[in-house]
Amino acid sequence: MAELSRNVGKPKLDVLEELISAIRTSHGEIDTWIVAAEQATPASDGPETARGQ
Numbered sequence: 001m002a003e004l005s006r007n008v009g010k011p012k013l014d015v016l017e018e019l020i021s022a023i024r025t026s027h028g029e030i031d032t033w034i035v036a037a038e039q040a041t042p043a044s045d046g047p048e049t050a051r052g053q
Helices: 002-007 010-025 027-040
Strands: none
Touching: 002 010, 010 027
8 A cells, every 4th residue: 555655646545445445345345336436437438538539
């Protein structure tokens, strides 16, 4: 975690810590994390969409 905290910002670090905690807990917690992440982050079709192609 120390290396991660040096290489990513606080918001991403928080999300990664939540994911790691879910992985350590159960499949159900992972599913819950995925749903929350999808709701918090807009979906993208990939880099082409970001460039308007």
